[in-house]
Amino acid sequence: MYNINGESTMVNYPNGRKSSWAHGTASAGGRGMALEKDINVTNGSYLSDDTAVIHKKPTPVTIVKVDYPNRAAAKITEAYFKIPSTTDYNGIYKGRYIDFEAKECASRTSFPLKSIHLHQIKHLDAVVRHGGIAFVIVRFVEYGENWFVKAESMIDFYTHAERRSIPYEWFRANGYLIPENYIRPVDYLKIVDRLYFSKGGTTSDGV
Numbered sequence: 001m002y003n004i005n006g007e008s009t010m011v012n013y014p015n016g017r018k019s020s021w022a023h024g025t026a027s028a029g030g031r032g033m034a035l036e037k038d039i040n041v042t043n044g045s046y047l048s049d050d051t052a053v054i055h056k057k058p059t060p061v062t063i064v065k066v067d068y069p070n071r072a073a074a075k076i077t078e079a080y081f082k083i084p085s086t087t088d089y090n091g092i093y094k095g096r097y098i099d100f101e102a103k104e105c106a107s108r109t110s111f112p113l114k115s116i117h118l119h120q121i122k123h124l125d126a127v128v129r130h131g132g133i134a135f136v137i138v139r140f141v142e143y144g145e146n147w148f149v150k151a152e153s154m155i156d157f158y159t160h161a162e163r164r165s166i167p168y169e170w171f172r173a174n175g176y177l178i179p180e181n182y183i184r185p186v187d188y189l190k191i192v193d194r195l196y197f198s199k200g201g202t203t204s205d206g207v
Contacts, residue, residue, distance in 0.1 A: 035104045035139045035146075038185040039089065045184050046093075052189060054091030054098055086123040087134075093189060094197060097132035099124070100151075100188075104139045110165035111138055113158065121158050124151040133196055137178065137188060140168065147175040148191040 036056070046052040067075045087101040101120055105111045116136070127134040134151035153174050157166055176191045 034141075035102050035137070035186070036088070039102055039137070039188075042184040042186045042188070043089070043091075046189065052091060052093035052098070054089055054093065056089050057085070057087070087120055093133075093192065096196065097127070097130075098134075098192070099127045099132055100135045100137060102137040102139075104141055106141050107165075108140070108142045108168065110167050111140075111171070112165045113161060114164070116154070116158065121155055125155050128152060128155075133192060135188075135192075137186065138171065138175075140171075146178040146180065146186050146188075147171045148178050148188055149175045150195070 040056060043054045046054060069075060087099055089102065090097070090099045092098060101116065101124070103115050124134045128151050136149045136151065136154050138147045138149060139145070140147070149171065157170070179187045179190050181187065
């Protein structure tokens with residue numbers, strides 16, 4: 001993992017241990033939903049105290065079939081995506097555009113590259129080229145860890161990958177462990193502050 005100055009460092013926890021916040025283990029069917037829920041809670045906190053305006057992007061779908069079990073209810077039984085989705089979240093923070101993807105990983109050893117699609121990589125690259133802040137959040141469920149990975153690092157690995165997965169150790173060397181608490185279970189703006197708005201950090205426009 002890197003520190004605020006970009007220097008490699010070991011992962012250190014307060015009092016020598018992890019926070020007592022528990023993410024839980026996601027089932028195969030609900031994988032990704034636990035992380036999404038925690039990010040939505042965090043974004044709600046950012047919004048409520050006017051820290052940032054960041055929301056989950058709606059997924060465009062075309063409804064094909066709707067059943068009506070009763071007059072007061074409608075149930076969508078068949079639908080398809082209109083276009084491939086780009087990333088999960090976007091918004092604005094301190095005058096900068098924010099865009100990121102969030103993924104859960106059930107493996108202890110690696111993150112499968114198939115979890116990130118080429119059109120998402122291209123989208124993240126476009127955001128960076130146009131001066132936005134783009135990144136990927138990966139939760140290693142078994143470790144209860146949320147890792148912040150700059151889009152540039154993810155794009156570089158994806159582009160030059162000689163394997164089908166990213167080793168867990170790569171995240172420790174190239175990512176940033178996101179702090180957590182009960183109010184903001186995935187407090188990723190702490191990392192954004194360190195990387196883009198603190199002295200010694202870097203920004204895509206050189207500021």
